[in-house]
Amino acid sequence: MVDYALVIKRLESFLKDTHYNLVETLADRVMDLILEDRRVLKIKLKIEKLEAKPGWATTVGVAMEREQVTTRRKLEGVF
Numbered sequence: 001m002v003d004y005a006l007v008i009k010r011l012e013s014f015l016k017d018t019h020y021n022l023v024e025t026l027a028d029r030v031m032d033l034i035l036e037d038r039r040v041l042k043i044k045l046k047i048e049k050l051e052a053k054p055g056w057a058t059t060v061g062v063a064m065e066r067e068q069v070t071t072r073r074k075l076e077g078v079f
Contacts, residue, residue, distance in 0.1 A: 002039050023047050023062050031066050042067045 014033055020026040027047050034043055048061035 002037065007034060007037070007040075023049050023060065027062050027064050031064060035066065035068055038068065040068060 010033060011030065014030070018026075018029070020029070027045055030047070031043055031045055034040055042065070044063070044065045046061060046063040048059045050059055053060070
């Protein structure tokens with residue numbers, strides 16, 4: 001079972017010490033951080049930057065999805 005309180009603490013710590021100009025880069029790093037926990041099998045993430053360009057767009061953002069990479073080997077004849 002995933003400890004969401006721990007995930008939030010790790011994210012808060014990560015976010016207070018980082019700055020990214022691109023929301024795509026931020027989303028990629030956040031997903032890497034969350035997927036370090038092997039119990040997380042899949043993540044969907046949406047990040048929006050509010051008032052990104054005043055007078056032009058109210059928000060800009062990105063939505064991404066990623067799954068845990070697992071390696072499965074079929075062992076035949078191994079006892």
